[in-house]
Amino acid sequence: MQHKTLGRRPGSPATREAILGAARKAFGAAGFERATIREIAQRAKVDPALVLHYFGSKDGLFSAAMALPIDPQQFAARILADGIEGAGVRLAHAFLALWEEPRLAGQVRGILRAAVSHESAAASLRAFIEGQVVGSVAGYLGEDARLRAELAGSHLVGLAFARYILRAEPLASAPLDEIVALVGPALQGYFSGAAQGGPQ
Amino acid sequence: MQHKTLGRRPGSPATREAILGAARKAFGAAGFERATIREIAQRAKVDPALVLHYFGSKDGLFSAAMALPIDPQQFAARILADGIEGAGVRLAHAFLALWEEPRLAGQVRGILRAAVSHESAAASLRAFIEGQVVGSVAGYLGEDARLRAELAGSHLVGLAFARYILRAEPLASAPLDEIVALVGPALQGYFSGAAQGGPQ
Known part of the structure; x- marks a missing residue:
């Protein structure tokens, strides 16, 4: 000691x-x-x-250094274990809460920046998303939810980019709850559609 | 001559x-x-x-060099001039079509990369989005559509990142029409909500 x-x-x-x-x-x-x-x-x-x-x-x-400080399986469980109802709002809220925490925001921002500019960083983020993130969602919603899970995730990444990196107004200054109320239903559409049996 | x-x-x-x-x-x-x-x-x-x-x-x-090769007013007119019905699908299709054109994709990719890593590039993209892009949409849907327009736009930017830069599967290989059919309704929610009188 x-x-x-x-x-x-x-x-x-x-x-x-x-x-x-x-x-x-x-x-x-x-x-x-x-x-x-x-x-x-x-x-x-x-x-x-x-x-x-x-x-x-x-x-x-x-x-x-860039290993995300969240466990995708625990994260997915928090969003989906209680069923699909309300999952869109829960996901929007949990994801934005990550970015409101300065230390985590800096880390995720570093990951995005690297993935845009450097192929080895993109490859490691891609492997993480395809394997752990989408895999966790598919565990709850079934294999045909993979594409929908990535579309929901892509919305969140773009949202974080626009609000926290680009800081475009009025999005950058909008209250968190107002954004969650608007984004939740868009995410919900992806989850609910998957539960009804895959694309169309 | x-x-x-x-x-x-x-x-x-x-x-x-x-x-x-x-x-x-x-x-x-x-x-x-x-x-x-x-x-x-x-x-x-x-x-x-x-x-x-x-x-x-x-x-x-x-x-x-990074001035976008599209005119946001013409782009918004193509999506919204015939009304809100179907605008989500039209927008998803028109935006993805930009990225399927190699010369444009390279240009937009360069803009994104720069905006993530360099504040002066972020500032110029921010000014373009706040002024011209969102301004054009607000011209059709009213001032309270600004936040919703940015949320729809953020989904598209994240989609392009995940499909064309990160190339996460199954999204990267999914047929364009399948993606348009899934993303269109998510975008439509933002437009239709705005037409019904702004955020809740």
Whole structure:
């Protein structure tokens, strides 16, 4: 236990977490291409070699830093376990609540930015969405809900882009509840349609 | 008229267009930050000073290069002039058709990429959306349709991101008509709600 007071030494979870925190800041601020291992190591007060020792490569560091701080299965359970009724509003609310939390917003924003500009980041986000996110929804609504789940998700991603990244008015300043009340029914259409047996 | 055969000389529309074409390629491939005036000038076979002479700055060049190749007023007229019925499906179809055209897709992709990573690009896209796009819709549906128009637009932007940039399956490979049939009703909800008198 005494080791913990020695601060950041190789192998300690605190060191790893410090590197991940520095990486999130760097990737979020500069994007994948412009952020450097050297700069991230400097922020975390460790040697660049240690960053590579832990994460193997810039890609590896990126994947670890950008792992979403939510568990898609738990998230889907919260939205869908009680049935489809009201799921659209619950989903709109839970998703927007993520973006209203500054630390999470910065992280998700970093992921989006990287996915738009860097193919390896897009590939890792794509795998996460196709596998875990859509897979969790399909577990509740059936296989034919995959396309509908992605369409609902695409609406949410575009909503976050317009409200939190682009900050287009009046959307950027609209109260959360007003947006939830409008977006909920659009999402609900995708879920209800799936429950009635797939596309058309 | 004979001047045209002299090729790219300062002041000719062909020179200007060659610079814009090179800029679109560079911004689309590398993003705003990494693209350079020098490289763009080289691609266009002109002197870098001429690029600055025409467009003033990298920001100015970016705005000119990223001006959307559609007129929002004409676009809104095509969707809404015949009334609200079916507008959701018409909008989904017209928007996706833009992305199915490789030259336009590259251009819009460059705009999105820049808006996510660069505040001056976000500001110019924001001004375009708040003013021209949403303004055109409000002209047909009334002022209280602004928020709903942005929500519909945010769905489309997220859809394009998921299908054409992230390429998440099954969305990326789904036939255009199947997507239009699913997305149309979600968009229609925003338009119909607006016609019935604004948010709840």
